[in-house]
Amino acid sequence: MQNNLFQDQKFRGILYQTLVVGFFALGLYFVINTTAYNLEKRNIATGFGFLNNPAGFDISFSPFLDFKSTDTHLKVYFVGVLNTLLVSFCGCIAATILGFIVGIIRLSSNWLLSRIAYIYVEFTRNTPLLLQIILWYAILIQLPRIKQAPQIWETFYISNRGLFGPKPIFLDGSNIVILSLILGCIISFFIARWAKKRQDTTGQQFPTFTTNLSIIVFLPLFVFFIMGSPITLEYPVLKGFNFKGGAVIRPEFIAMFLALSIYTAAFISETVRSGILSVTKGQREASGALGLKKNWIMRLIIIPQALRVIVPPLTSQYLNLTKNSSLGIAVGYADLVHGFGGISLNQTGQAIECMAITMATYLLISLTISFFMNIYNRSIQFKEK
Amino acid sequence: MENNSNFEIRKPPVATTGILGWCRQHLFSNWVNSFITLLVIYFLYQLIPWFLDWSVFSADFWTNYKGELIVDRTFCSRVADPEGDHGACWAIIIVRFYQFMYGFYPSEQVWRVNLTYFLLVVALLPLLIEKIPGRKHLIKFTIAFPIVAFILLYGGFGFQIIPTNKWGGLLVTLVLGVFGIAIAFPLGILLALGRRSQLPVISMFCTLFIEFIRGVPLITLLFFGMVMLPLFLPEGLNLDGLVRVLVAVTLFQAAYMAEVIRGGLQAIPRGQYEAAQSVGLSYWQMNRKIILPQAIRISIPSIVNTSIGLFKDTTLVIIIGLLDLLGIGRGALADATWMGLSNEVYVFVALVFFIFTFSMSRYSLYLEKKLKTGINMGAD
Numbered sequence: 001m002q003n004n005l006f007q008d009q010k011f012r013g014i015l016y017q018t019l020v021v022g023f024f025a026l027g028l029y030f031v032i033n034t035t036a037y038n039l040e041k042r043n044i045a046t047g048f049g050f051l052n053n054p055a056g057f058d059i060s061f062s063p064f065l066d067f068k069s070t071d072t073h074l075k076v077y078f079v080g081v082l083n084t085l086l087v088s089f090c091g092c093i094a095a096t097i098l099g100f101i102v103g104i105i106r107l108s109s110n111w112l113l114s115r116i117a118y119i120y121v122e123f124t125r126n127t128p129l130l131l132q133i134i135l136w137y138a139i140l141i142q143l144p145r146i147k148q149a150p151q152i153w154e155t156f157y158i159s160n161r162g163l164f165g166p167k168p169i170f171l172d173g174s175n176i177v178i179l180s181l182i183l184g185c186i187i188s189f190f191i192a193r194w195a196k197k198r199q200d201t202t203g204q205q206f207p208t209f210t211t212n213l214s215i216i217v218f219l220p221l222f223v224f225f226i227m228g229s230p231i232t233l234e235y236p237v238l239k240g241f242n243f244k245g246g247a248v249i250r251p252e253f254i255a256m257f258l259a260l261s262i263y264t265a266a267f268i269s270e271t272v273r274s275g276i277l278s279v280t281k282g283q284r285e286a287s288g289a290l291g292l293k294k295n296w297i298m299r300l301i302i303i304p305q306a307l308r309v310i311v312p313p314l315t316s317q318y319l320n321l322t323k324n325s326s327l328g329i330a331v332g333y334a335d336l337v338h339g340f341g342g343i344s345l346n347q348t349g350q351a352i353e354c355m356a357i358t359m360a361t362y363l364l365i366s367l368t369i370s371f372f373m374n375i376y377n378r379s380i381q382f383k384e385k
Numbered sequence: 386m387e388n389n390s391n392f393e394i395r396k397p398p399v400a401t402t403g404i405l406g407w408c409r410q411h412l413f414s415n416w417v418n419s420f421i422t423l424l425v426i427y428f429l430y431q432l433i434p435w436f437l438d439w440s441v442f443s444a445d446f447w448t449n450y451k452g453e454l455i456v457d458r459t460f461c462s463r464v465a466d467p468e469g470d471h472g473a474c475w476a477i478i479i480v481r482f483y484q485f486m487y488g489f490y491p492s493e494q495v496w497r498v499n500l501t502y503f504l505l506v507v508a509l510l511p512l513l514i515e516k517i518p519g520r521k522h523l524i525k526f527t528i529a530f531p532i533v534a535f536i537l538l539y540g541g542f543g544f545q546i547i548p549t550n551k552w553g554g555l556l557v558t559l560v561l562g563v564f565g566i567a568i569a570f571p572l573g574i575l576l577a578l579g580r581r582s583q584l585p586v587i588s589m590f591c592t593l594f595i596e597f598i599r600g601v602p603l604i605t606l607l608f609f610g611m612v613m614l615p616l617f618l619p620e621g622l623n624l625d626g627l628v629r630v631l632v633a634v635t636l637f638q639a640a641y642m643a644e645v646i647r648g649g650l651q652a653i654p655r656g657q658y659e660a661a662q663s664v665g666l667s668y669w670q671m672n673r674k675i676i677l678p679q680a681i682r683i684s685i686p687s688i689v690n691t692s693i694g695l696f697k698d699t700t701l702v703i704i705i706g707l708l709d710l711l712g713i714g715r716g717a718l719a720d721a722t723w724m725g726l727s728n729e730v731y732v733f734v735a736l737v738f739f740i741f742t743f744s745m746s747r748y749s750l751y752l753e754k755k756l757k758t759g760i761n762m763g764a765d
Contacts, residue, residue, distance in 0.1 A: 017586035024590070031617045038616045110418045111411035112425045126742040127735045128697040130704075131711055135735070138727040326602035329704055337604055351612040355605065363600040 035352070042349075050348045051077070057343055059334045061250045073344045080339035081361060087256050087335065088322040088365075094261035095321060096314075099268025106273050117269070124266040130327050132263055137255035137331040146242060155235060157243065163254065166233040167247035173230035180223040181216070188212035252333040256325065264321045271313040275306035307380050315373035319366055326362075336361060440732075443472035447479060456480070457722040464725070477717060477726045478733050484713050485733075488553015494545060498556055501537045504530060505563065513748070531567050549627040553708040555737065557627070561634055561699040561709070566692045568635045573642025574681075577650060578672060580643065591643075598640035603698055606633040611705045630702050638695045645691055649684030650676065682756065689749035693742045700738075710734055 039046060051074040059067045062079045063086065105117040124132070141160045144150065149159035157164040188211075195206035224231065236246025279302050287301040329338040341358040345351055396402075401409070413419040443462075449455055450462040450471060458464050461474035478485065487498055508530040511523035538560070540546030552560065579591035598606070610633035614624065624632075653676055661671040681688070703712040714730040717723050 013584050017584050020587060020590065034619045035616050038620070041620075109411065109414060110421055112422055116425060122743065122746075123739065126693070126697075126739045126746065128700040128711070128738055130700045131731060131735055131738065134711075134715075135727075135731045138731065323602040326604045327701070327704075329604065337602070337608075341605065341608060345608075345612065351616065355609055355613055359601045359605050359609075362602060362605065363597070366600040 044349050046350075046353070048353055050350050050353070053348070056347065059339060061253060061334050073340070073348065076344050077336075077340045077357065080334060080336035080341075083328075083333065083339070084322070084325050084335040084337075085365075087253060087260065087328065087333070088325045090257055091260035091264065091321050091325065092318050094257070095264035095268055095317070098261060098265035100272050102265060102269035103272025103276065106269060107276060121266045121269055124263050125270075129259065129263045129324055130330055133255055133259040133327055133330055136259045137251060140251040140255055143251075146238070157236060157238075160251065161242070162248045162250045164236040164243050164246050164248050166235050169232050169234050171230045171232065173227040176227055177220055177224050177230060181220040184216045184219040187219075188215050191215070250333075252328065252331045255331050256328050256333050260321055260324060263324075264317055267317050267320075268314060271310050271317070272306070275308075275310035276302060278309045279305045304380070311373065311377045311380060315370055315377070318369055318373065322365055322369065323362065439472040441472075443470060445471070445474045445476055447476065449474075458724060458726060461726070473729045473732075474726055475729060475733075477723045477729055481713070481717050481723075484717070485554045485710065487556050488708055488713065489551045490547060490553070490556065491551070494547060497537045497544065497547075501534050502559075504533060504537075505559075531564060534563075549625050552627065554713045555710050557702070557707060557709040557712075558696075558699050560627070561631060561702065562692075562696040564631055565634045565638055565695050565699070568631075569638035569642050569695065570688070572635065572639035573646055574677065576639060576643035577646040580647060581650060595640045595643050598637055599644070603634070603637050603701055604704060606637050607701060607705050609633065626707065630705065630707060634695065634699065634702075637698070638691065641691050641694070642688065645684050645687040646680060648687065649680035649682075652683050653680055685756065686749045686753045689745055689752070693745050693749075696742060696745070697738065710737060 052072050054070050054072060056069055058069050059076070059079055061083065064082050065075065065079050067075060067079050102117050102120065106114050106121070108114045108117075143158060143160040146157075146159045146161055149157040149164075151157050155166055191206075191212060192208050195208045199205055234246055236243040236248075238244075283301055283305065284297060287297045292300065325335055326337040328335040329342055332338065336358055341354055345354040348354070412422045445455060445462050447454060449460050449465060450469070451465075453460055455461060455474065455476035458474075458477075461476060462469065462471035463474055483492070487495055490498055507523070508527040510517055511520045511527055517523065536542055536544065538547070538552070538556075539549070576591050576595060579587050580595060582588045582591070607630060610629040611626075614629055614632075618624070657675055657679070658671065661675040666674065699709060700711045702709055703715065706712075708716060711734050714734050718725075718727050718730055
């Protein structure tokens with residue numbers, strides 16, 4: 001009887017699954033028990049109350065929030081998230097642009113140029129990213145000191161403490177200028193939609209690009225002068241050993257930004273190359289036969305079809321870049337892992353809470369990016385009628 | 386007949402064949418291309434001699450420009466004579482070469498490491514060369530290699546025990562890379578099979594595990610292994626630091642490996658499953674004899690790519706204080722006797738990594754060409 005029961009596939013399935021759940025529950029029970037015991041023994045408090053305690057340390061790079069050492073650990077978390085998002089966002093944009101350029105160069109008919117692109121791709125892909133981040137940082141801090149910092153038009157200063165430049169100061173009425181900029185973007189969006197619809201129905205073209213560019217540039221500029229220049233620039237001035245005023249981009253950020261975008265661009269260029277190669281030769285020849293200009297062929301025929309192949313791996317590259325931004329800890333860039341998962345964790349000793357929050361945040365960011373990229377991906381796929 | 390001998394076969398114009406024709410077609414096909422070519426040549430003319438000069442011709446190896454043996458940074462030509470035109474000071478690598486290769490492994494026992502390196506090559510042979518004589522026996526050795534390597538490196542069975550905190554340099558990099566790949570591969574297969582399993586609970590567990598690991602950065606897993614694992618384990622059970630790191634790296638890589646293998650599994654037509662079942666094979670027999678050999682064969686290029694990713698990711702262990710190749714390099718730079726030679730150290734470390742990863746990627750390209758079925762899942 002028992003023998004027959006074991007030969008029954010359904011019964012075996014249920015048995016295996018019950019065993020797995022049982023072992024998992026047992027393991028979980030064991031881990032929770034030992035953890036509770038260990039925490040009690042080491043006098044570590046549990047719970048998230050520590051988030052409201054003052055942090056007691058400074059963060060040198062916090063462009064969006066003003067951070068003081070009396071601020072709470074919760075604020076450390078927000079500063080970290082913003083820094084992670086900032087470097088990931090800038091990195092993704094730069095990596096995409098560089099990746100597309102290199103990918104197209106690799107297919108160039110100029111042998112020398114495509115070889116150089118190939119060497120760049122192989123060298124950056126085959127060395128660890130962490131090494132590249134550290135190397136960029138080592139190069140940046142070998143720049144001249146602040147006293148001897150080379151300058152451009154007495155506005156930008158390049159030193160081993162970062163890149164110093166003017167900082168915009170928003171006075172009364174600057175809100176209206178910013179509002180007019182947003183308004184210009186909205187108007188351009190509707191013009192673009194209208195122009196596309198008209199071209200689809202009547203075939204008549206409209207100079208969308210120049211019109212929209214002038215709306216976006218001149219409308220805010222016009223409002224700016226009417227309001228009496230409410231935005232001014234504050235220039236950095238050398239005082240003693242440091243610059244007073246102005247804005248600064250720290251070498252940690254520059255090193256992270258350069259390393260992440262250059263490293264990821266090498267991978268993106270490969271997906272771009274394979275995407276372009278996936279468009280059959282006939283497409284190019286047919287569009288040539290229709291008399292399209294060379295750059296029109298690229299823009300209207302090749303790239304839209306190549307994007308279908310490029311976007312899914314591009315998404316995973318964006319995800320990789322975001323996750324790789326956690327390596328900022330190696331050069332002291334105060335991102336989520338370094339600021340909250342590193343210093344806060346060490347100060348409070350609440351490893352479980354800090355790590356759980358950090359991991360959950362990364363999961364959330366990853367899921368968000370793939371969600372939006374999936375929407376974009378669906379919009380560019382073949383729409384079969 | 387007579388007329389024919391008067392005909393000479395005319396050669397194609399000089400400018401379209403040979404080196405000249407090639408240059409014209411590939412470098413000077415139009416004005417823009419010619420301009421770009423000249424620009425690139427100019428940059429290369431500036432860059433290559435400068436780099437060669439820095440790295441070889443004006444560089445110090447054992448001795449400096451006065452002919453003295455270099456024992457610390459003050460002897461380096463570029464430090465001793467900052468006004469002069471001197472290149473790199475490779476002495477830092479030469480003097481510390483032992484550390485870069487073995488860390489702080491006792492020198493009288495270092496033959497064990499060298500023997501392990503040699504056995505690693507032997508173990509790799511049957512995997513790399515398909516037509517090697519006695520492949521079947523060699524494969525058995527390959528499977529046993531991790532155990533042999535562990536005994537040789539760590540000790541026991543009559544060997545003196547060398548604790549892992551004495552290991553370092555390339556040794557740690559290779560241990561993490563080789564053991565990581567060797568464990569992550571079978572684990573990845575199990576996870577991929579589990580995710581595709583018909584049993585809902587098992588499939589859910591595997592999917593959750595894979596997606597969780599792929600959603601967080603490796604560094605958080607390493608922190609997890611360093612700070613949280615000790616809290617989860619009962620007192621007295623202290624896992625070795627290297628083992629904890631190895632667990633984190635392996636789990637991370639197993640999740641990526643699982644996705645690559647799942648891609649291979651999805652490419653196997655249903656007929657293969659049905660045929661195997663109709664012959665009466667059990668689930669495990671079917672997978673072992675029919676499905677997996679085909680699925681793995683398809684996904685080999687992606688598996689190699691994932692392994693390259695793991696090999697590069699081993700550098701992350703320096704963040705939690707392990708001394709791999711990069712860690713030894715940073716240690717040398719933090720030492721007052723060698724401070725400030727960061728360019729030399731990082732270039733050297735990059736070169737070592739490049740040699741390993743580039744040969745791995747060449748090998749994967751070769752396999753792809755041989756199998757002609759390479760599919761890339763977009764893993765790095």
